[in-house]
Amino acid sequence: MTHALGFTEEDLRRLAGTRSFERGLGYRSAVSRVEIGDETITATVDGTDAYEVELTEDEDSGLTGWCDCPFGQEGNFCKHCVAVGLAVLQEAGSVPRQRSAAASRTRLLDGWLESRTREELLALVREQLSDDRDLRRRLELRAAAAGEDTGIVRERVLSLLDTRPFARCGYVEYADTHAYHRQAAEALTALRALTASGRSAAAVEVAREALRVLGRTYGEIDDSDGLIAGVASGLAEAHLEACRTARPDPVETAEWLVPYLLDEVNDAAGIDLVDYREVLGGPGLARARARVVAAWRANPKGWAEKHLLERLLKADGDGVDALVEVHASDLAPNGHTHLVIARALEAAGRAGEALEWAERGLREAVSEGGPDSDLVAFVCERHERAGRLPAVVAVRRNLLRARPSLAAYQHLRKAARTAGTWDGAERADALDVLRAAGRPGKGRACNGSVLVDALMDDNDLASAWQAATDGHADQRQWRALADLIRDRQPADALTVYLRSIEPLREQTGDRAYERLTELLLSARACHRALGTEDDFSTYVAALRAGQKRKRKLMALLDRHGL
The missing domain is CATH 1.20.58 (Methane Monooxygenase Hydroxylase; Chain G, domain 1)
Structure with a gap:
C-alpha cells in the first residue's frame, strides 16, 4: 500500500523546536541520496560530516527521526532531520509514485531471489559475508547455535555482551548505546536458537553467564532509552524458557536464583521468582525459602531481601500471616507498611483485621509529615462505606489537632459536612485549634497562619480580616484579603x-x-x-x-x- 506524506512543516517545527527548525532551513540544499520507502525516508545531509538521517512515519506514534550526528544520537529531532523533512515536503507530489516504485523494486527483488538456485543463493551470501564483517559474525553465531559446539556459542554470546569496544574511559556513552544494543541483541537470538535446537540445558548455563556479565556492566552504560534493559529482560525470558524445557535440578536452580535476585546490580533483568514456581517445584521452593529467610533475618531492613521474601511467599502459596510477619518486622514511621499489611489482609477477606492494622498505623505514625495520606484515605473510606461517618470525622479531627494545616482543615470540613456536624461546635473547635497554633513569624521564610487561610477558604472574610488585625496574617495574606474585599x-x-x-x-x-x-x-x-x-x-x-x-x-x- 502506498500513501502520501503524513506530516507537515508544522510537525517538523514542533518536533525540533524553533531553534533547530530554523537551523534546518539552511540545510535543505545539503540533502542528497533521498530514498523514500513505504514508511521510512532515508537521506544524507552534508554538514560538519556526512550524516545519515532516517525519518519514520507510524500511524500510532506519528513522525520520528534519527540522525547519526552527535545531537541526533542523543535522541533529538535535529536540524538534519528537519532538512530532510523539508526537502521531501518540497517534492510531496511525487511521494506516492516513489513509494509505489519502492514497493515494485521490493517485489522484483523477492521474485528474483526466489528464482535463484541453491548454489546461486549460497554464492550470493558468501559474497556478502566477505564484504560485511558484522553480517558474517551474526551468521557465524546462528550457525554455532544450530550446530553441536556449545562452547563457540558461549564464547560468541559473551563477546557480544562485552562493552569494551564501545566504552570510553570505562563507560558506554548514550551516543554509543544504540550500536552496542544492536550487537547485544544478537545474544538473544543465539540463546533462543540453542533452546529451539534441543539444547535447552546448554541454553540455561549460557543464559546465566550472560545475565551475570550484563548485570556487572549495566551500571556503566547510559541506557536512557531502556534498550539494554530490554536486552537484559530478553535474556531473563530466554533463561526461563530454557529452564521450562530443560527442567534443570530444582534445588541447584534455587541455589543460583536466590543470590542472583538478592544482588541489586541485576535489577535490570526484572526476573520474578513467582515465574519460576513451576521450574522449582516443591524441593526448589523449599530450598529457595530457606535461603531467602536466612538472608532476610540477617538483614531485615534490606529492600531486596524483603521484596524477595514477599515474592517467595506468593510463589509458595503461603498464607497472609507469613506476609504480615515480614512487614511487621520493619514498620515505616509514616504508617505506609501498616497500609501494605491492611491491604493484604483485606484481599484475604479479613476486613476487620485490615482496619485494625490501618488504625494502628494512624496511632503509631511518628514521621514529621504525619501518617501516609493513602493510609488515612484507606481508614476513612472503610468507615464511610460502613456508614460510620462520626468515625471519619474523628479521624480528620485528630489529624488536624496533631498537625494543623489548611489541607487537614479542608478534609475535616468535608467529612463533618457529610456527617451534618460542621456548622456549630465542630467548626468553632477547629478554628480554635488553628488560632492556638500561633501567629506568623518574622522574615521571608515564615508563612502566614493557617487560621487566616482557613477563614478565607471558608469565604468568611469578616472573620479573616479580624484575625489578620489580631496579628495572624503575613503580608501575602494581607494582600490576598485585600483582593477579596x-x-x-x-x-x-x-x-x-x-x-x-x-x-x-x-x-x-x-x-x-x-x-x-x-x-x-x-x-x-x-x-x-x-x-x-x-x-x-x-x-x-x-x-x-x-x-x-x-x-x-x-x-x-x-x-x-x-
Missing part, C-alpha cells in the same frame, strides 16, 4: 495596598517593578470605587518623581497608564 471594602483594601507599596520603593529589579505596578493598579481600582481618583493621581505623581531614575519602572508604569 476590594469591591465591598475599598478603603480597607487601599490601606493594605499602600502599606505594601512602601517597602518596594527601595527595591530594584524586574520582579519588584512588576509587583509595584500590580499594587498600583489595585490601588487605582480602590480610588475609583471611592471616587478619589484625584488623590490617586497626586500619589502616583509623587511616586514617579521619587523613582524617575528607574527607567524600566517608568516604562512599565507608562505601559499601564499609571
Whole structure:
C-alpha cells in the first residue's frame, strides 16, 4: 500500500523546536541520496560530516527521526532531520509514485531471489559475508547455535555482551548505546536458537553467564532509552524458557536464583521468582525459602531481601500471616507498611483485621509529615462505606489537632459536612485549634497562619480580616484579603495596598517593578470605587518623581497608564 506524506512543516517545527527548525532551513540544499520507502525516508545531509538521517512515519506514534550526528544520537529531532523533512515536503507530489516504485523494486527483488538456485543463493551470501564483517559474525553465531559446539556459542554470546569496544574511559556513552544494543541483541537470538535446537540445558548455563556479565556492566552504560534493559529482560525470558524445557535440578536452580535476585546490580533483568514456581517445584521452593529467610533475618531492613521474601511467599502459596510477619518486622514511621499489611489482609477477606492494622498505623505514625495520606484515605473510606461517618470525622479531627494545616482543615470540613456536624461546635473547635497554633513569624521564610487561610477558604472574610488585625496574617495574606474585599471594602483594601507599596520603593529589579505596578493598579481600582481618583493621581505623581531614575519602572508604569 502506498500513501502520501503524513506530516507537515508544522510537525517538523514542533518536533525540533524553533531553534533547530530554523537551523534546518539552511540545510535543505545539503540533502542528497533521498530514498523514500513505504514508511521510512532515508537521506544524507552534508554538514560538519556526512550524516545519515532516517525519518519514520507510524500511524500510532506519528513522525520520528534519527540522525547519526552527535545531537541526533542523543535522541533529538535535529536540524538534519528537519532538512530532510523539508526537502521531501518540497517534492510531496511525487511521494506516492516513489513509494509505489519502492514497493515494485521490493517485489522484483523477492521474485528474483526466489528464482535463484541453491548454489546461486549460497554464492550470493558468501559474497556478502566477505564484504560485511558484522553480517558474517551474526551468521557465524546462528550457525554455532544450530550446530553441536556449545562452547563457540558461549564464547560468541559473551563477546557480544562485552562493552569494551564501545566504552570510553570505562563507560558506554548514550551516543554509543544504540550500536552496542544492536550487537547485544544478537545474544538473544543465539540463546533462543540453542533452546529451539534441543539444547535447552546448554541454553540455561549460557543464559546465566550472560545475565551475570550484563548485570556487572549495566551500571556503566547510559541506557536512557531502556534498550539494554530490554536486552537484559530478553535474556531473563530466554533463561526461563530454557529452564521450562530443560527442567534443570530444582534445588541447584534455587541455589543460583536466590543470590542472583538478592544482588541489586541485576535489577535490570526484572526476573520474578513467582515465574519460576513451576521450574522449582516443591524441593526448589523449599530450598529457595530457606535461603531467602536466612538472608532476610540477617538483614531485615534490606529492600531486596524483603521484596524477595514477599515474592517467595506468593510463589509458595503461603498464607497472609507469613506476609504480615515480614512487614511487621520493619514498620515505616509514616504508617505506609501498616497500609501494605491492611491491604493484604483485606484481599484475604479479613476486613476487620485490615482496619485494625490501618488504625494502628494512624496511632503509631511518628514521621514529621504525619501518617501516609493513602493510609488515612484507606481508614476513612472503610468507615464511610460502613456508614460510620462520626468515625471519619474523628479521624480528620485528630489529624488536624496533631498537625494543623489548611489541607487537614479542608478534609475535616468535608467529612463533618457529610456527617451534618460542621456548622456549630465542630467548626468553632477547629478554628480554635488553628488560632492556638500561633501567629506568623518574622522574615521571608515564615508563612502566614493557617487560621487566616482557613477563614478565607471558608469565604468568611469578616472573620479573616479580624484575625489578620489580631496579628495572624503575613503580608501575602494581607494582600490576598485585600483582593477579596476590594469591591465591598475599598478603603480597607487601599490601606493594605499602600502599606505594601512602601517597602518596594527601595527595591530594584524586574520582579519588584512588576509587583509595584500590580499594587498600583489595585490601588487605582480602590480610588475609583471611592471616587478619589484625584488623590490617586497626586500619589502616583509623587511616586514617579521619587523613582524617575528607574527607567524600566517608568516604562512599565507608562505601559499601564499609571
